[in-house]
Amino acid sequence: MRKDRNCGGSVITVELPKALCSYADDESSVIIEGSVKTIGDALVALGRKSPGALHRIMDEQGTVRRHVNIFVNGENIRFLDGLTTPAQDGATILVLAAVSGG
Amino acid sequence: MKGAFVLRSDASRKKWRIEGPHFRGEAVYALLHDTRAGRPRTFAATNSMHWGPTLRTSNDSGATWSEPGPQTVRFPADSGRALAQIWQITPGRAKEPDVFYCGVEPAALFESRDGGVSWEPNKGLLNHEHQPKWQPGGGGLCLHTVVLDPDNPRRMLVAMSTGGVYRSDDGGKSWGARNVGVRAQFLPEEHRYPEFGQCVHKVVHHPSRPGRLFLQNHWGLYRSDDWGDSWKDIASGVPSDFGFAMQMHPHDPDTVYIVPIEADTFRATPEAKLRVYRTRNAGASWEPLTKGLPQKGAYENVLRDALTADSFDLAGIYFGTRSGKLYGSRDEGATWTEIADALPPIVCVKTGTAGAA
Numbered sequence: 001m002r003k004d005r006n007c008g009g010s011v012i013t014v015e016l017p018k019a020l021c022s023y024a025d026d027e028s029s030v031i032i033e034g035s036v037k038t039i040g041d042a043l044v045a046l047g048r049k050s051p052g053a054l055h056r057i058m059d060e061q062g063t064v065r066r067h068v069n070i071f072v073n074g075e076n077i078r079f080l081d082g083l084t085t086p087a088q089d090g091a092t093i094l095v096l097a098a099v100s101g102g
Numbered sequence: 103m104k105g106a107f108v109l110r111s112d113a114s115r116k117k118w119r120i121e122g123p124h125f126r127g128e129a130v131y132a133l134l135h136d137t138r139a140g141r142p143r144t145f146a147a148t149n150s151m152h153w154g155p156t157l158r159t160s161n162d163s164g165a166t167w168s169e170p171g172p173q174t175v176r177f178p179a180d181s182g183r184a185l186a187q188i189w190q191i192t193p194g195r196a197k198e199p200d201v202f203y204c205g206v207e208p209a210a211l212f213e214s215r216d217g218g219v220s221w222e223p224n225k226g227l228l229n230h231e232h233q234p235k236w237q238p239g240g241g242g243l244c245l246h247t248v249v250l251d252p253d254n255p256r257r258m259l260v261a262m263s264t265g266g267v268y269r270s271d272d273g274g275k276s277w278g279a280r281n282v283g284v285r286a287q288f289l290p291e292e293h294r295y296p297e298f299g300q301c302v303h304k305v306v307h308h309p310s311r312p313g314r315l316f317l318q319n320h321w322g323l324y325r326s327d328d329w330g331d332s333w334k335d336i337a338s339g340v341p342s343d344f345g346f347a348m349q350m351h352p353h354d355p356d357t358v359y360i361v362p363i364e365a366d367t368f369r370a371t372p373e374a375k376l377r378v379y380r381t382r383n384a385g386a387s388w389e390p391l392t393k394g395l396p397q398k399g400a401y402e403n404v405l406r407d408a409l410t411a412d413s414f415d416l417a418g419i420y421f422g423t424r425s426g427k428l429y430g431s432r433d434e435g436a437t438w439t440e441i442a443d444a445l446p447p448i449v450c451v452k453t454g455t456a457g458a459a
Contacts, residue, residue: 019153022169052171056153059184060176067152097152 010036010089014046016053017096023052039072040083042093057095067098104446106130106146108164110456115418115432118441124167125158127151132407134191135163135454138199142456145202145218147188155185157204159218163456175204175212175221181228183208190407192248195255205245209236209262213274224274232265232279232298239263239301239320240366246406247302251329252309259305259330263320266300269330280330287321304348304406308355316358316385318348318406320366325385336385341372347409351434352417356384359391359411359419359435361404370401378409378421380435394438395429402427405449412453422448 012032047054071094105123132147144160177183187207194201204212211224251257266281279298301320317324323337337343342362351357377390412418426445
């Protein structure tokens with residue numbers, strides 16, 4: 001598990017699928033700590049540590065890829081407020097490949 | 103469509119050893135094997151349905167591949183666009199061994215001047231005044247063809263579906279449409295020859311005669327003798343002038359190969375016969391090449407980058423079908439053999455020489 005303790009604020013855990021672990025030093029969890037208010041903030045922070053992982057989750061316009069689902073505390077952010085969904089201190093963000101096809 | 107397979111043979115090209123799939127589950131729309139720098143560099147444009155497109159490299163002719171980090175081919179944030187697919191990887195000129203080009207979807211051209219490590223979009227095309235009017239074809243709005251003038255470093259040509267052919271004579275700073283004489287069958291009759299907007303499927307030329315171009319259109323088969331300033335119809339003696347694939351003979355500037363397809367509404371080989379057509383007189387006439395290919399019940403399709411040639415004196419010609427069959431000819435198309443018969447749908451076939459021939 002990678003930890004970033006260089007500043008105060010929220011502590012958020014991003015859980016990556018196996019396909020993306022190689023972009024995060026082969027870790028399945030990345031801890032984000034700092035001024036993180038939304039899921040979007042957390043993903044931007046993830047991108048600072050693991051840009052390759054972020055590029056697979058979001059395109060260069062900051063849009064979550066069509067067949068990627070992001071859950072926060074078990075809820076799909078597509079059905080919340082998307083990337084502006086609040087990321088509470090202690091939250092776990094789960095990145096998953098969506099069901100694509102029938 | 104589900105990975106890349108590497109097939110190796112010796113100079114006889116009689117037996118092939120299949121390796122792969124590499125990039126299991128990812129579509130591979132573009133491949134390139136390049137040796138200009140005196141060492142092999144192989145590129146594969148992979149696309150994961152979930153995780154998006156990635157340009158990967160191999161320094162051992164496809165045996166092992168780089169594990170990429172950040173994406174290297176990316177649109178600027180202020181362009182409003184995001185990379186959907188890399189459709190073509192083209193080497194630069196012989197004297198520029200570290201120059202490469204990528205044609206991508208949405209239609210744009212990227213250039214690398216450091217051996218493929220970093221890439222920049224061509225701003226002349228990115229901000230072209232026609233760009234907002236380019237429309238996606240069936241495969242998406244893709245820039246799929248890059249043709250370089252080997253003698254004039256300021257001249258290059260690209261083709262896209264649908265946008266048509268564009269040429270630059272100032273090193274890529276500005277681009278002009280070059281579609282005079284190319285029809286757009288899908289437009290109202292009085293607008294079938296627009297300045298741009300044609301659905302061009304492929305353009306080829308021979309470096310020994312670079313100004314003469316051959317074009318397979320979405321309906322239409324053309325030749326230009328003036329670097330695309332004008333085009334004339336050369337669809338004489340083919341069962342259909344619809345098709346995708348087009349390949350130049352590696353040594354003969356008069357010889358071109360195509361695979362006619364019945365229609366855009368029925369994308370299958372005409373009369374259920376799998377035939378490669380060849381011209382040996384720059385399009386004055388075409389002949390079917392059928393020996394060893396199924397001539398009954400063959401409802402096949404060969405896509406724009408699934409027909410290729412090797413560089414041997416007696417050239418090998420190869421093509422793959424959407425049904426996953428790979429055919430090869432060791433005698434320039436006179437006879438064919440089936441190399442593989444149950445691969446995933448084939449969208450791209452490329453050749454390269456690795457080690458001693």
